[in-house]
Every structure is written in C-alpha cells, then in structure tokens.
Amino acid sequence: MIYRKEIDGLRSIAVIPVILFHAGFSGFSGGFAGVDVFFVISGYLITSILLSDLSAGHFSILRFYERRARRILPALFFVVLACLPLALAWLAPFELRKFGASLVAVSLFASNILFWTEKGYFDSAAELKPLLHTWSLAVEEQYYIIVPVFLLLLWRFGRAFLGLAFAIVFLASLGLAEVLSKTAPTAAFYLLPSRAWELALGAFAALILGSQPPRERLWRNQVGAFLGLAMILGAQALVSEATRWPSLQTLIPTVGTLLVILFATRNTLVGTILSLPPLVWIGKFSYSAYLWHQPLFAFAKYRTLGEPSAVLMAALTLLTLLLAFVTWRYVEQPFRRAGPEARFGRAAIFGMSGLGIAASAVIGFAVYRAEGLPARTPQLSGQDLAFAGDGVPWIVTPEADHVPFVLIGDSHAKHFFATFKDRLGDGALFAGPNCFAFATVHNLPRMQRPLDPESCLATADRLADYLRQHRTTRIYLSYFWDHDIAERGTGQRIGSLRDPAVLSKVMQRVERDLRQLAPQSEIVLIGGTPAARPAGPGLERGYARCLFLAGADCPTSYPRARREDAEINAMLARWAEGRPNLRFIRPSTNLCDAERCFILRDGALLYSDGAHLTRPGADLALRDLLN
Incomplete structure (x- = not known):
C-alpha cells in the first residue's frame, strides 16, 4: 500500500481536537468527533491492506492479526502498565475496583461493553476513568475480528458485490445509530453495531481508490478536499456533548473524512496543508498521543479533588505529546517492523501479546476481587463506602397479596430500600433516576442529567397496576424533592416543588392518586436527605475520595444546610399536618444536630457522594423513624 503523508496529517486533525476537548479548552466543544475521523481512517487503511492482499493472492488472517498486534498492543500495554502504580497510589477503593474491571475489559477487547454497562446514574464521572x-x-x-472473514467470504463475488455488502452494513448501522441515539444513547455511543457504518465509510474509500486511481482533475480534487476538511473542522468546533452522537449528524465529520481521503491529493491545497511536516510528525505518533491523554487528564482531575487549572492542563497536553513521541520512538517502532529484518518475530509478537493480555486480565481481576484494596488506607479499611442502593433494582415487586410497605421515589428511595427491608420485611420499590411520576403528574427531565420521561411514566403505570392488585400497610414517598413537575398527558409545566403553591397542588394530586389506588394505606412522606456538597474541597466528587487523598484534612461534617430543612422539609411538614392517615418523617433529625450535619460519625462514613447515603448513613437516617 502506497504511503500517503496527508493521511498522517489527517490523523493530527483528528487527535489534537480530541486532546484539547478533554483538556477543557474552549473552541473544541466537538473535539470528540476526532474519534469518528479515526474510525473512517481505520476503515480505509484496514480494508485497503486486506484488499491488496486478496488481489495479490497472499491473504493471510494470521499475518493480518500479526500486523494488528504489532501496531496496537505494545503501546497499549505500555501505557496501561504506567497507569497501574498511579491507580494503586491515588484511586479510592471503589474507584480502583472499577479500574481493575477496566484492565480485564481492555485485555478482552471489550472495554466499550464494560463502559456501556457502567454508564449509569451513580457511575463515576467519565472524565475520571x-x-x-x-x-x-x-x-x-x-x-x-469480523472484517477479514467478511472480505474473504465475499471477495470471490467481485468488488461491486463487496461495495453492495458494505452499503447494506452502512445503511443498517447508520439507521441503528439514529434510532439508538434517541432511545438508548449510551449503547449507541459505545457499541460496534451503531459505529460500524463509520468504518464502512472508510471501506468505501478503499474500494473506490483500489478499483481505479483518481483522475487528476485538479478543480474537483480541490473542491472535494476543501469541503471535506471544512466539514471535519466545522463539526469539531460547533457540535457539543448535547448533540445526539452518533446519529445522522455524525455524517458531517465522517463524510468530510471520506472526501479528504478521496480528493486530498498532494497537488491540492488541503493535501499540501496535511502534508506539512508538523502535522505529519504528530500524525505518526497520534495513536500513542491518544493513549496517553486520558490517563494523564483523569489522574490530574482525580488527584486535585476539583478542576485542574488551565495552566496544568496545558502542561499535561504538552506532556501528552512528549510521552507520545517517546512511546512511538521506543515502543511502537521497534515492534512495528515485520519480516526477516524484524527485531521480534511472529512467535515473539504473539507470545508477548498473550503475556500482556494475561497479565492485564489477572492483575485487573485480582484488584477487582480484592474490592480495590481498602487496606491501603486505615481510614477507609472496613468502611462501607458504597451507595446504599448498589445492586438494588429500580423496581422490586414481591408477589405476596399483602406487602408491609411500598416505597416510591427516585434515587433517595433507592438508598433507603435495604434499611426498609431489614426493619419492615419484604416490601415493594418503585423508583427511577430523577423520577417523580404519578397518574396525573410527572417530572420534567433535568438538563444536567437527561432522562427519558417515558421510562418514568412507565414506572408510574406499573406502580398503579401493582397497588390495584396488592394491599399494603404503608406507602412511603422518598425524594430529593427538587423536581420540576408537569401535567401528565399534556406535558405542560406546573412548576418546581420548591414553590410552596406548586408543592401543595402537586401533593394534593399525589394523595388523590394514591387514595384511589390504596384507600386503606397510610401515606408517609420522607423529608429530603441533607446534601453534603457545600462542605470543603472535593466533596462534589465523593467524600470517600476526599478522605482517601486528603485524610484528616477532609471535613467530617458541614454547617447545617438551612435550605433543605427550612424550605422543603418545613413545607412538607406543614402540608402533612392534620391530614388523616398521612404523616411526615425527617431523616435530617438523625443526620444533623442543631449546628451541623455529619459525613463521618462514630467511625462510619454516611455519604457515598454529595447527595446519597451509604448503608450506615441510611440506617442512621431512619433510626427510630420506621414503625
């Protein structure tokens, strides 16, 4: 395959915005689209290599995987190895446990699947992984794994048939991406079926350029290449994390990449720009730059217990490029060369690859099974650090005709459920992330944590069906009590529960809904859990992390937050007062004294993050309040 400088230049155009986006610099809100550019480039290069081998009659799957192992694995395992001591030194146990899981996933080439399953309401911020x-x-x-077999099976039918097959893959995958970006955006982002179309675009370029070399029509090449580069740069500058991705909108940078590959010959302006030595130079070690940037940024953000300064992020960006060059020169290059002059033969490459895979998997599994090695720090050893709702489904429906309680709410119901079960027996749970849903009202999704309202309303319908078919002594409502409420059916906004008039109006409807479904049940309102976010450095990222890194310098309590008590809880207490078969309980009674609320009390960590409780915290909050 003929080397094209402009492809290395295009790699620079892909990787630099990715790095600057993750570093938090303005002007690169769509820098993540650089990954899509990489997908198209990979599809083009891999398909070109395979087609060339098929045309020459010396196609070998074994040789193909040898090339891939030489290209990908040495630098990958080198960076992973460099991450391990930093992870052991700095990551709190629950975070180190997740790091161990990611080591296993990397070794199995399944980290996209792991991060898809981990991406949830309570998951660590992506920027810290x-x-x-x-x-x-x-x-x-x-x-x-798929494409060599795919090409080998279809090659006999000719290039035209191959083009048709890739077109089917392209259309099916793009259609799936468009649908999933609306219904299951995390799956759309991480999984191959909704990303394959981007690699297929690159395969189209390989088929086109391999079947007939481009004619030197300078005006056409100039226009096509310029349009392609403009589409790539425009996407990187203008789209944002709020854009559905991947979707039809992702066609902008990916089709732009296709145009650049097809038309950016060396006699075009774009080809000349992409062939400039600095861009080609960075493009050569762009893979290593991509590998280094995320660990450097993640560990910096983790260690600083807040947002690193722009100066630090700029320095880390430069360090990324330096480490990338060193890795390319002394790790990538020695392993890349194959053939008789290779420093490492095929057997050595496969042997070292197997050893790297096995070591990564074993170390990762050991760290995972050891629960993140909590004994590394005395103040966390033996602590229950997890969110009390870990492992608890959002909906639990016992089949008994009579259940002792039904707990309804959002994540603040979930963190109480295990305590309820211990105290009251096997009851039911109907909850959802940021979910306030009843027969006549529901919540509006928050901008900062998008929520599919249909899933919330489906929870409300399941609750109604359950209450019609099962009897219960008490119905408990436990919320963060900060929802923005809308009419069910029309979706018209009613207002925020922090407005006393709105709270009264909404609670009257909720009471009416529940009285119709369970007329004999007592209704109990659980006041809001005090939020630990206002106190000290790093608490917005989780108190366990702060305690692990800062030790005695991390505060164990914070000034009592009047907002929760004086506003929401006081309003709920007034609304419940005097109503028959309805009462109010206040968890903050046990979590706070007159002056402060506690994060660590009697040696037990009460909060798993700034708003949710550990199991000891949940038990303390509800002590003497359930009967």
Missing part, C-alpha cells in the same frame, strides 16, 4: 478512551480501540478490534 483513566482507561475510558480504550472503548474506541475495542470497537476497532471487534471490527478487525
């Missing part, structure tokens, strides 16, 4: 970026490598590796 050192190996998150390996999801895109997993997508490509999964593609590499």
